[in-house]
Ligand code: ADP
């Protein structure tokens with residue numbers, strides 16, 4: 001196993017990775033910006049290195065400083081977490097050139113899946129059903145008009161390098177298309193450094209269902225069942241659950257076989273998630289995330305597999321400790337993303353946390369990095385904590401999530417705890433199978 005791993009991230013995920021490393025007997029190196037010197041991930045790591053000022057491009061995205069930090073500390077591998085450099089193929093290549101291991105898939109797979117046009121094309125060739133749309137980048141306005149006519153309005157213009165729910169726009173007719181195309185291209189360029197866009201069918205009221213996979217370098221390609229991430233706001237996940245309610249097991253198994261088959265054809269390595277839209281009994285592939293995901297804990301709770309531990313092990317060349325037959329999810333798990341944000345206008349909130357009281361008890365897991373007195377900086381993502389409630393049944397998990405949200409205290413800053421209570425108390429949510437539009441359409445009346 002590695003002796004020392006550098007964790008190129010911050011917040012709850014850096015804490016999560018630190019835990020997995022220390023349990024494996026790996027010594028850890030935290031990196032941090034100036035604002036994060038007092039942050040939990042720095043406090044619990046075995047060593048830490050300040051890699052720059054607060055702006056992310058000068059710290060958490062500063063590849064040269066990160067590689068220098070590896071050299072100074074003698075770290076052999078880098079865990080990128082999610083966001084930041086986790087899907088940056090040139091960073092993983094740079095590490096390879098410095099004889100360092102990137103804990104993730106090889107860079108050709110990051111590259112291929114990071115370009116959503118190429119990803120869809122590749123998956124289609126592997127027999128994965130995809131969202132109908134253009135199979136190459138939009139070249140001109142005329143091209144966009146023709147493709148949209150073919151698929152039929154409404155269509156979605158999407159940035160091929162997009163992520164985090166940004167870089168997409170629905171258009172209802174040719175006039176809107178002409179207006180929006182240059183705007184989205186410009187946005188794509190400024191957000192993602194790449195103005196390539198594509199067009200796909202806008203699916204009216206689907207659910208977001210995703211399949212978790214893990215692969216090693218010994219010919220094992222496993223799936224860890226699915227998650228339902230349909231509770232979203234602005235195309236960003238708010239609450240996730242596993243397994244997905246109300247979908248026939250046969251239909252799911254068929255999808256798992258297709259996913260595993262595609263991973264085998266790709267010779268994929270490490271953790272990955274294939275994201276699908278699900279409507280009228282059909283699945284449509286949207287994209288693949290070649291990294292650890294925010295919502296991975298709900299899968300861990302049901303399968304009792306430590307995904308981060310396995311991810312590190314397979315990156316080191318080990319075999320996955322289990323096999324497909326032994327992966328039998330048990331119960332139901334729900335994750336609530338607790339964000340620092342205003343409950344009415346959703347503006348990110350920053351400031352000093354007064355009292356923090358975490359919930360606990362049977363079936364409750366809280367992945368966080370905050371503590372009483374912690375100063376939440378305004379430079380970074382506003383995810384404060386992930387509350388993961390697990391029970392025998394879906395109803396049990398919902399009750400547990402509500403009970404623990406009532407116990408939880410985060411004083412001094414605004415959070416979306418109340419929004420989660422409203423979601424979990426809603427009759428429609430309790431019935432299961434809400435679509436990706438449900439939260440946004442009902443948020444005012446919840
Ligand atoms: P997940 O599917 O793991 O929940 P998200 O889409 O919520 O993934 O993204 C995880 C984190 O990474 C979020 O903090 C998001 O803001 C960030 N992120 C994802 N993709 C990008 C990207 N292309 N550029 C910048 N940030 C991103």
Ligand code: ADP
Nearest residue numbers: 162163164165166201202203208235286287436
């Ligand atoms: P990101 O890289 O930002 O996660 P995705 O392609 O995964 O981008 O899309 C994010 C979300 O946007 C999806 O979970 C879904 O809610 C919505 N979405 C994406 N594509 C479509 C589509 N063709 N029709 C309807 N909604 C879509």
Ligand code: MG
Nearest residue numbers: 164165275287
């Ligand atoms: Mg996505």
